[in-house]
Amino acid sequence: MQDFNVTILGCGSATPTASRNPTSQVIEVCGRLLLIDCGEGAQIQMRKFKVKFQKIDTIFISHLHGDHYLGLIGYLQSMHLLGRKNPLYLFGPAPLKEILDIQFKYSYTALNYELVFTATNTKQKELLFEDKCIEVHSFPLSHRIPTTGFLVKEKIKLLPIKKEALAEYKISVAAIQSIKEGGDYTTEDGTMIPNKLITMPPLPLRSYAYCSDTIYDERITEYIRGTDLLYHESTFLHDMLKRAKETFHTTALQAAQIAVLAQAKQLLLGHFSARYNDLSDFLTEAKPVFENTLLAEEGTTYSIK
Amino acid sequence: MQDFNVTILGCGSATPTASRNPTSQVIEVCGRLLLIDCGEGAQIQMRKFKVKFQKIDTIFISHLHGDHYLGLIGYLQSMHLLGRKNPLYLFGPAPLKEILDIQFKYSYTALNYELVFTATNTKQKELLFEDKCIEVHSFPLSHRIPTTGFLVKEKIKLLPIKKEALAEYKISVAAIQSIKEGGDYTTEDGTMIPNKLITMPPLPLRSYAYCSDTIYDERITEYIRGTDLLYHESTFLHDMLKRAKETFHTTALQAAQIAVLAQAKQLLLGHFSARYNDLSDFLTEAKPVFENTLLAEEGTTYSIK
Numbered sequence: 102m103q104d105f106n107v108t109i110l111g112c113g114s115a116t117p118t119a120s121r122n123p124t125s126q127v128i129e130v131c132g133r134l135l136l137i138d139c140g141e142g143a144q145i146q147m148r149k150f151k152v153k154f155q156k157i158d159t160i161f162i163s164h165l166h167g168d169h170y171l172g173l174i175g176y177l178q179s180m181h182l183l184g185r186k187n188p189l190y191l192f193g194p195a196p197l198k199e200i201l202d203i204q205f206k207y208s209y210t211a212l213n214y215e216l217v218f219t220a221t222n223t224k225q226k227e228l229l230f231e232d233k234c235i236e237v238h239s240f241p242l243s244h245r246i247p248t249t250g251f252l253v254k255e256k257i258k259l260l261p262i263k264k265e266a267l268a269e270y271k272i273s274v275a276a277i278q279s280i281k282e283g284g285d286y287t288t289e290d291g292t293m294i295p296n297k298l299i300t301m302p303p304l305p306l307r308s309y310a311y312c313s314d315t316i317y318d319e320r321i322t323e324y325i326r327g328t329d330l331l332y333h334e335s336t337f338l339h340d341m342l343k344r345a346k347e348t349f350h351t352t353a354l355q356a357a358q359i360a361v362l363a364q365a366k367q368l369l370l371g372h373f374s375a376r377y378n379d380l381s382d383f384l385t386e387a388k389p390v391f392e393n394t395l396l397a398e399e400g401t402t403y404s405i406k
Numbered sequence: 407m408q409d410f411n412v413t414i415l416g417c418g419s420a421t422p423t424a425s426r427n428p429t430s431q432v433i434e435v436c437g438r439l440l441l442i443d444c445g446e447g448a449q450i451q452m453r454k455f456k457v458k459f460q461k462i463d464t465i466f467i468s469h470l471h472g473d474h475y476l477g478l479i480g481y482l483q484s485m486h487l488l489g490r491k492n493p494l495y496l497f498g499p500a501p502l503k504e505i506l507d508i509q510f511k512y513s514y515t516a517l518n519y520e521l522v523f524t525a526t527n528t529k530q531k532e533l534l535f536e537d538k539c540i541e542v543h544s545f546p547l548s549h550r551i552p553t554t555g556f557l558v559k560e561k562i563k564l565l566p567i568k569k570e571a572l573a574e575y576k577i578s579v580a581a582i583q584s585i586k587e588g589g590d591y592t593t594e595d596g597t598m599i600p601n602k603l604i605t606m607p608p609l610p611l612r613s614y615a616y617c618s619d620t621i622y623d624e625r626i627t628e629y630i631r632g633t634d635l636l637y638h639e640s641t642f643l644h645d646m647l648k649r650a651k652e653t654f655h656t657t658a659l660q661a662a663q664i665a666v667l668a669q670a671k672q673l674l675l676g677h678f679s680a681r682y683n684d685l686s687d688f689l690t691e692a693k694p695v696f697e698n699t700l701l702a703e704e705g706t707t708y709s710i711k
Contacts (some may be wrong), residue, residue, distance in 0.1 A: 116484045119453040123480075141480045143448040148424040165512045167483050175428075177477045179421040196512040203508055207470045207501040209551050246514050326670045 105130050105255070105307050105405040107330065110146035111370040112397035115168045116352075117141065122164055122399060124313060125373060126332070127152050128253055131234035136160045137251055137311050144174035144179055150400045158228060161191030161237065164223075164248035165314060170197065174204050181212045188215040188364035191227050192239070193280065194247055195220035224249035224278070226324055233257065240324035242315035244349045250312040251323055257282075258303035306308050307405050313372045317355040322363040330404045331365035332397070334372035338382055353383040356391035371397035395396035410435050410560070410612050410710040412635065415700035417453035417676035419641050419655075419669035422446065422474045427704060428473035429618060431637070433558055435595045436539035440554055441465045442616050446485060449484055455705045460490055464535060466497030466542065468618060469528075469553035475502065479509050491522040497534050497544070499606050500525035514574045528552035531629055535672035536561065547620035550654045555617040557630060562587075563608035571604035607644055612710050615670070618677045622660040623650065627668040636670035637702070639677035643687055658688040662695035676702035 110113065111122030123140025126273035128148070134157045136143075147154050162170050162225040166234040170193070180189070191197075198218050205212070221229065229251075238258050239249040259281035265271065270288050272280065279287055284295045286300035295345040325331060336350035345352050351359075353370055360368040368391050370383050377383075380396050411434040418426030428445025430439075432452070439462045441448075451517065452459050467475050485494070487609040496502075503523050510517070526534065526562050531545040534556075543563050544554040557559070563585035571577065575593050577585065585591055591599045615630035630636060641655035650657050654663075660674055663708035665673040675688050685701050 115487050117453065117480075119450070122450065141477060142450055145422050145424070145427065145447055148422065165481050165509075165515060167509070169482045171476070172446060175422075175472050178472050182420050194506075194512075200508055200512065203501075203505055204470075204472070205497075206470060207505065207551075223645050246512075 102304060103131060103404075105309070106402050107369070107405070108150060108152065108310060108402040109371065109397045109399050110150065110152075111140045111406070112139075112373060112399055113157075113168070114334075114372045114374050115166065117168070117356075118375045121373065121375070122146055123171070125172060126285035126311075128159065128309060130253055130309075131141060131232075131255065133158065135237070136311070136363070138163055138169040139171075139173040139176055140168045141171040144176040147176075147397065155180060155183065155187075155195065156218050157189075158187060159190045159237070160192070161239070162191070162197055163242070163250065163311070164244060164246055165194055165196060165200070166246065166314065169314070172362050173197075174201060177201070177212070178210060181210065181214065184264045188217055190230065191216060191218045192237075193218075193224060194220050194249075200276065221249050223249055226287070229288050232242070234235065237322070240321065242321060243318040244316065245312045246388065247352045247402050250310065250315070250321060250324065252308060252310050252328070254308040255306040258306055260296070260303050263302055266294075270294055272299070289318060309344075309405060310363075312359070314350060315353050316349040317359070318360070319362055322359060325363045325365065327366075329366045330369060330403065331360050331363060332369045332371055333359055335370040335383055335387070336372050336374050338377070339386055348405065353386040354390060357387035357394060360394070361393040365391075367394065368394040369403060370394060407565075407609060407685065407711075408436060410614070410661075411707045412458065412614060412637065413455060413456075413707040414676065414702045414704050415448050415455065416443075416445050417678060417704055418473070419639075419677045419679050420471065421680045422473070423680045426678065427451055431448070431616075432481060433460065434561065434613060435558055435614075438537075438540070439464065440542070440558065442480040442584060443468055443474045444476075444478040445479055445619070446476040451704065452481075454531070454639070460485060460492075462543070463492060464495045464546070466499070466556050467496070467502055468547070468616070469549060469551055469557065470499055470501060470505070471551065471619065474587050474619070478502075478538070482517070482521065483513070483515060484504070486515065486519065490519045491686070493522055495535065496521060496523045497526050497542075498523075499528060499554075501706035528553050528554055538562065542666050543629070545626065547617060547626060548623040548654065549621065555615065555620070555626065556627065557613060557633070558616050559613040560611040563611055565601070565608050565641065567605055567671045571599075575599055575604065577604070614710060615668075617664070619655060621654040622656050622664070623663070624667055627664060630637075630668045630669060630670065633668065633670050635672045635674060636668060637674045637676055637709065638664055640688055640692070641677050643682070644691055658671045658691040659695060662692035662699060665696040665699070668697075673699040674694040674702050674708060675699060
């Protein structure tokens with residue numbers, strides 16, 4: 102089974118602390134690396150956690166609060182300085198382009214690589230990106246400024262080849278990809294072996310949903326229904342519900358309620374307010390509502406099985 | 407003697423590494439805290455090194471390469487979110503205002519405190535700021551884009567009061583500041599004691615010079631002559647002189663030559679290229695030319711005696 106991993110670079114909220122960085126995470130899926138949000142210091146976190154810096158080729162920015170994008174310009178410039186040539190695809194709210202361009206202008210930077218920017222639609226669900234293996238959708242969240250969540254979905258699952266078939270039919274390395282994609286196999290003596298005989302049924306398609314930042318909003322569950330892993334912000338504990346509402350954020354209890362309504366398989370809480378040192382109360386609050394809940398930790402990789 | 411300290415938050419160059427952050431430093435002088443440059447992650451470094459975040463009231467930005475200012479917007483926003491009310495004075499190249507304004511606009515941020523911006527003159531020396539105790543000047547450096555250095559100078563030195571005079575004339579606490587500033591003292595019985603009798607000569611005025619980023623340029627020595635501590639960039643070792651010239655940077659050997667020509671008392675090397683892990687060669691190269699040389703280290707405070 103191919104890796105489908107989420108590595109947390111930052112799970113703090115608006116004001117970083119000595120122990121929690123602003124939001125950023127790397128998604129490994131189908132052999133690609135995607136970056137979702139890029140708070141200040143994300144490139145330094147990538148160095149610390151040995152993320153393959155230049156291998157990321159697609160970046161998704163949820164909204165234009167600083168704790169979700171201020172690390173982007175430095176990261177783009179570092180890739181330039183370190184000789185990147187491959188194009189980079191960037192998705193985010195339309196004004197992001199203007200913010201980047203003005204900073205490139207005054208630092209006299211002409212990037213060595215192509216930066217392909219696409220503005221996200223912050224009003225309705227949209228397919229942002231697809232290749233033969235994955236799709237990434239954006240969908241509206243309810244925050245103080247235009248904001249989207251993201252859904253990363255596997256599209257076509259490769260068929261696992263039966264181990265015993267490899268030996269029995271002397272399957273060549275060159276033929277493996279085509280068989281995994283559903284092709285039949287012709288042996289050296291010209292016999293056609295039907296795909297079904299040599300492969301196993303595909304594993305179910307997996308998905309990852311990212312919802313940060315947002316107020317409690319049940320409408321988002323339609324976009325993320327049945328997701329394997331839901332990252333949902335929980336800036337506050339529920340005793341601060343009033344503050345959560347005022348600032349268009351969510352409590353841990355509410356995030357668990359969203360996970361239940363969305364029939365998610367697992368919930369990953371993040372975007373913790375700087376006021377909390379010990380995060381164990383977030384679990385205590387969420388688990389009675391949604392048992393399969395985890396806390397995001399910087400430098401930790403969460404695998405979707 | 408009042409503290410005059412330089413605390414290094416970052417001493418890396420354009421591309422940060424896991425162990426070196428982009429440029430930023432805090433100057434403590436005359437009971438004030440100044441910030442010079444504010445590379446990405448500076449606010450996180452302030453947290454780590456327990457710098458009094460909100461006490462900084464004056465910020466100086468040398469130029470608009472990302473590694474010298476990308477941490478500014480996040481730091482300004484954090485002070486806002488944490489309730490700052492006191493005005494903040496910001497000095498830097500004119501377009502910095504435009505870069506900040508566009509980001510405040512799209513994050514819908516109206517700062518709680520007054521941000522007073524003054525554009526620096528990148529063509530000639532200028533007095534940027536003074537209070538009764540210090541002056542800060544900017545002066546042009548020679549880099550790829552408009553850049554200034556900064557000179558922080560003590561202005562008037564308070565006169566130390568002789569210990570024995572305190573007891574002999576029963577000097578009241580209320581009178582101390584006026585005596586330190588040169589005033590005579592009138593005792594309870596009306597006798598006037600001349601200032602010279604009760605004070606010692608002032609200590610010499612101290613200064614700190616910041617030169618980053620710049621190519622080797624002897625013209626800067628006129629602005630910084632006799633400085634107590636010279637922070638000079640040394641992005642490269644001298645075997646990379648060609649690269650240093652191409653990128654308008656300096657080698658460790660050249661920085662030492664500038665320290666000699668400027669008759670500086672001490673040299674602090676910084677802005678090291680990410681290619682160097684072990685920095686001991688920087689000292690080996692600089693010390694034969696200028697013995698009193700130190701390497702900048704993040705989290706270390708350098709005192710000017």
